[in-house]
Amino acid sequence: MPDVRVTIDGIEISVPSNSTVLEAARRAGVNIPTLCDHPAIEPIGACRMCLVEIEKQRTLQPACTFPVFEGMVVQTRSEKVVGARQFVLQLLFSERNHFCMFCQMSGSCELQNLAYDYELDHWAFERPMPKFEVDASREFFAMDHNRCILCRRCVRVCDELVGNGTLGMRNRGADTMIIADLGVPFGESSCISCGTCLQVCPTGALMDRASAYMGATAQIERVKSTCMACPVGCGEELVVRDGRVIRVEGDWEAKPNNGLLCVRGRFDPLHDRRDRVRKPLVKQNGEWVAADPNAALELVSGKLAAAGDKVATIASGFVTVEEGKALADAVKGNKYYMYALPPAGNTATVADLDRADLYVAVGIDLAEDYQVAGMAVKRGVRKRGARLVLVGNAGEGMAKWAARQLCCDDLAEAAKLIQAAEHPLVIAGPEGLEAANGLVAAAPQARLLSFAPGGNGRGLVEAGYAEAFAGQAADVYVVAAGETANVDQCLLDALKKGAFVVVLASYAAPWDGVADVILPMPTSLEKSGTTVSVDGVLSPVAAAMHTRVGSLQDTVAQLAEAVR
């Protein structure tokens, strides 16, 4: 792209000719205020905050959508521009009902900050005060239309990034309303509660139930970490106040999620209702008793010593590489991964989902599991015209995006479609892996992206947990569970067969039904370490939350001490 020369507030700069005025201004270090614009989505020029004066243009123009031209001269701070922005703010504040004094976003609100910047000490217009309901029909976050400025960031992220297309607008002008589907309550709509809209809302219109009123921008810090709920390995920002994580947000700079999270990654960590394990619990006469830590450790180390090599250690996907290694070093016997092993034969990465023209999903429900990968498929279908073919039992969640749904025995048809495609990508879960391998073999250009449950599967396989647990017998089971709630009944049944069962867990359920001893283990918000994604990328897990629960490494060291 050839460069053009533009002058912004007297600063001459050369920018690619496909730039917008806003992009050029950012390069020149000139700050232009924005509200509806967001770096992750296409600009639409809805809010008019970024109006600038461009020589030879009849009226003020929105910088976010206006393309640069050779010799363009832009004024971003002239009296006319500042007056227009103040006018825009006046209109935005007057249209609906903005009450900063009890809004949970006061202190973190982009609209409020701009009004401070432009010294709005009163609103010039009489307010119509329309009456709007609050839609609190979703579990984790609510929508207050009173505070909505119709910037459409939510609509655009739902469409462009999540590919779900739930949100839209009804009516026009001042009567415009953000709606879900055809105007149903959000909780009854096709919304998947991923919370991307919540993360980009510039005002208090979308409010997070967990973090509302818990901390404004000046009171919080952000800690980068990695979600351990599934092997996509989304980068996240933990919003922390006084040693407590109050909210989880997607990290816009992180790969492969580029700012997105799913409902599980964003909300599960702060909405887990299970009883937390903070002290060692020992089962005595069928009752759980909070035990003296030393007594509990001695009991466990005694059992381990007596069992010799007949110990099975089972790690969940919430166990970090470091935890896995520490446990493997300290405990004898066989090491197992709690779920199906992560496949080793992937020839595609999660990022490749944004390049494929055909997705063939085999035995995997991307609307339920590995949802951020599912979002890439959805936006591929919506935005790039890629086709999705579901093979076998792939759940109903993705059916809306699918061009075809084939039976398990119709692999020949799937293979034909793959052969005809330029960049076919076969996506599989553990049950579909065999069929998927066959499909990939059907065409040289076909690539495989398969997933298995658990966040750190690949890291744990490398750490020695290289066999899937399938009921192998042992005298003592040591289960490193973390906060996992995704537990197979077969595992619980195997643990019930009479062996001594020690579980290291953050939450008592479901282990209180099968364990003899439960030792506390930090959640992934409380520990630092690393995790390995499906793509084999090693990412940091950061301890953002204060806890008195000792690290698994400490517990293991104390166990070793107790053996002596």
Next chain:
Amino acid sequence: MAKVTLCTDWLDVCSGCHMSLLDIDEGLATLFGSVQLLSSPITDLKHPPIEGADVGILTGSVSNDHQEEVARRMRERVRILVSMGDCSVFGGICTMRNFFNVEDVLRHAYVETDSTAPNQAVPRSPEIAKLYPKVRPLREVVKVDYYIPGCPPSAKAIAYVVTELASGREPAWTEDLLRYG
């Protein structure tokens, strides 16, 4: 030099703005070096003197006929009128009743709440001010010269604006003085 004279009054308020005024604390002593407080709801003299004053501060929104009278009287008697607090500047929390019919609001408050004794009625004495159908910010009733938003405005913001006006300067919003909520 003669002191600048100041009158304050409150309209539909929780009185928090005047609490914030008192929060100027020892700064009040400095302030009163150049400002003379002639009347306020928290001093013995409640009404601005007929001879007038330099600066008037009104807090709260205009919700009934009595408040409108108070607002108009203040406007007539002061040279510079300051609208102070989110209720006065924007309408604030008081405007939440604008979403409802005023008779419904009265009936709910005096008859229907769980804590109301049985057989109560909405008081209709002619001595009681009449609620307007809609609550308005001060500037929709009288001309306002300066605004100090905030719920309440910080003591610092109040002290700053009064000091600037007393010195004959134009207050300009700097740093963290301008705050809503």
